[in-house]
Amino acid sequence: xxxxxxKLFNFHASPFGQRVIWALKLKGVDYECIEEDIFNKSNLLLxxxxxxxxxxxxxxxxxxxxxxxxxxxxxDETWKQYPLMPQNPYQRAHARFWANFAEHKLLxxxxxxxxxxxxxxxxxxNEAREAMEKIEEEIKGKKFFGGDKIGYLDIVIGWISYxxxxxxxVGSMKILDxxxxxxxxxxxTNFLSHPTINDTLxxxxxxxxxxxxxxxxxxxx
Amino acid sequence: MTKSEVKLLGxxxxxxxxxxxxxxNIKSVSYEFLEETFQPKSQLxxxxxxxxxxxxxxxxxxxxxxxxxIIVQYVDDVWSSGPSILPSEPYDRAIARFWATYLDDKWxxxxxxxRGAKGEDERKKLIKEVGEGLTLLEDALNxxxxxxxFFGGDQIGYLDIAFGCFLGWLRVTESLTGVKLLDQVKTPCxxxxxxxxxxxxxxKDVMPQTEKLVEFxxxxxxxxxxxxxx
Numbered sequence: 001x002x003x004x005x006x007k008l009f010n011f012h013a014s015p016f017g018q019r020v021i022w023a024l025k026l027k028g029v030d031y032e033c034i035e036e037d038i039f040n041k042s043n044l045l046l047x048x049x050x051x052x053x054x055x056x057x058x059x060x061x062x063x064x065x066x067x068x069x070x071x072x073x074x075x076d077e078t079w080k081q082y083p084l085m086p087q088n089p090y091q092r093a094h095a096r097f098w099a100n101f102a103e104h105k106l107l108x109x110x111x112x113x114x115x116x117x118x119x120x121x122x123x124x125x126n127e128a129r130e131a132m133e134k135i136e137e138e139i140k141g142k143k144f145f146g147g148d149k150i151g152y153l154d155i156v157i158g159w160i161s162y163x164x165x166x167x168x169x170v171g172s173m174k175i176l177d178x179x180x181x182x183x184x185x186x187x188x189t190n191f192l193s194h195p196t197i198n199d200t201l202x203x204x205x206x207x208x209x210x211x212x213x214x215x216x217x218x219x220x221x
Numbered sequence: 222m223t224k225s226e227v228k229l230l231g232x233x234x235x236x237x238x239x240x241x242x243x244x245x246n247i248k249s250v251s252y253e254f255l256e257e258t259f260q261p262k263s264q265l266x267x268x269x270x271x272x273x274x275x276x277x278x279x280x281x282x283x284x285x286x287x288x289x290x291i292i293v294q295y296v297d298d299v300w301s302s303g304p305s306i307l308p309s310e311p312y313d314r315a316i317a318r319f320w321a322t323y324l325d326d327k328w329x330x331x332x333x334x335x336r337g338a339k340g341e342d343e344r345k346k347l348i349k350e351v352g353e354g355l356t357l358l359e360d361a362l363n364x365x366x367x368x369x370x371f372f373g374g375d376q377i378g379y380l381d382i383a384f385g386c387f388l389g390w391l392r393v394t395e396s397l398t399g400v401k402l403l404d405q406v407k408t409p410c411x412x413x414x415x416x417x418x419x420x421x422x423x424x425k426d427v428m429p430q431t432e433k434l435v436e437f438x439x440x441x442x443x444x445x446x447x448x449x450x451x
Binding site: 051071 | 272281284286287288291292294295298299311312314315316318319322323357
């Protein structure tokens with residue numbers, strides 16, 4: 001299948017878009033990446049994702065799919081090589097449960113923390129740490145959430161390996177203390193040493209600039 | 222599989238519990254329904270859903286599965302010989318999952334907050350947002366159903382279940398605000414779909430009566446008002 005069949009509308013610093021890139025790369029699927037200017041979204045993007053007007057959007061054979069977790073399952077169902085979801089229904093439910101948890105409890109809190117200060121930030125950091133504790137229990141004793149290989153849940157939670165340190169810098173805060181979360185840190189090392197994961201990471205300095213600008217918008221001081 | 226191997230821990234007013242029940246009904250699975258006591262939360266609930274301590278929880282051969290849409294997909298996966306709940310094509314599945322996510326993350330939280338709105342202006346704003354969401358869903362129904370009765374086609378499917386479970390609480394909100402939200406003029410296809418959904422064999426026995434839900438909502442609101450300091 002040629003690369004003209006698969007397009008990804010993304011923004012370089014998006015942790016959501018990164019998931020889609022990792023999934024496509026692990027499966028060896030060719031795609032064209034179209035970089036969106038988040039501050040000046042294209043009319044095409046707004047047509048492709050009229051409900052949320054956000055990246056990432058995957059377009060396969062001219063059909064658009066939005067929402068990164070939905071896109072991941074679509075990719076796994078469409079390209080069967082390198083399966084991402086577990087085969088067993090119970091394990092699939094388990095992976096979806098933790099993906100959902102990480103999304104609603106960890107990501108939301110971490111995002112608030114990188115945008116806020118003082119009491120609001122402290123509250124968000126504590127919520128993020130509490131969520132992190134549950135994830136620490138989940139990864140204990142495993143190389144990856146998917147077992148021996150990177151799977152769906154690794155890709156969904158993968159953003160913490162690279163985005164959390166940037167957000168910590170931008171927000172002058174600490175969520176991922178290596179002493180408190182040794183299992184997560186070991187997983188991060190394993191995850192980032194995978195060439196496919198590492199080779200596609202966005203440039204850190206550009207990310208820092210972007211996230212600083214987002215923070216300034218909300219708290220100009 | 223004997224009846225006691227499949228248990229569902231739930232509560233009659235919960236739209237999320239309803240999703241699990243409809244899915245099990247579609248597959249003709251015999252299960253034991255355990256009405257959760259809540260005050261205090263049962264040990265079974267605390268043990269089987271330690272992360273959220275919420276219903277529904279499906280327990281299959283002593284293994285708990287939590288989160289309603291995850292339960293629905295699990296039921297579809299396990300009882301694969303029964304009628305399919307998710308569409309067969311990956312793209313159609315993605316569209317169904319997209320709208321189910323929209324409903325849970327955006328539309329239903331907005332609907333819920335109408336009841337707790339502070340002041341008429343906020344209530345009007347939220348009602349408008351609920352209406353805008355219904356317009357999007359009307360459009361989605363037209364595209365997805367391709368002229369058939371349900372989002373799932375001839376039979377109810379994943380998105381019918383994900384959305385239809387909220388009809389009871391939608392009617393409660395209409396009753397409490399005096400505003401018609403699911404309008405036969407503005408959203409004619411959805412209005413007809415709602416009637417068909419509620420009359421469906423897998424749904425009608427597990428859809429709570431609106432009057433009972435209204436009573437329940439009023440009781441909840443009274444409790445909240447009593448516990449909120451002035």
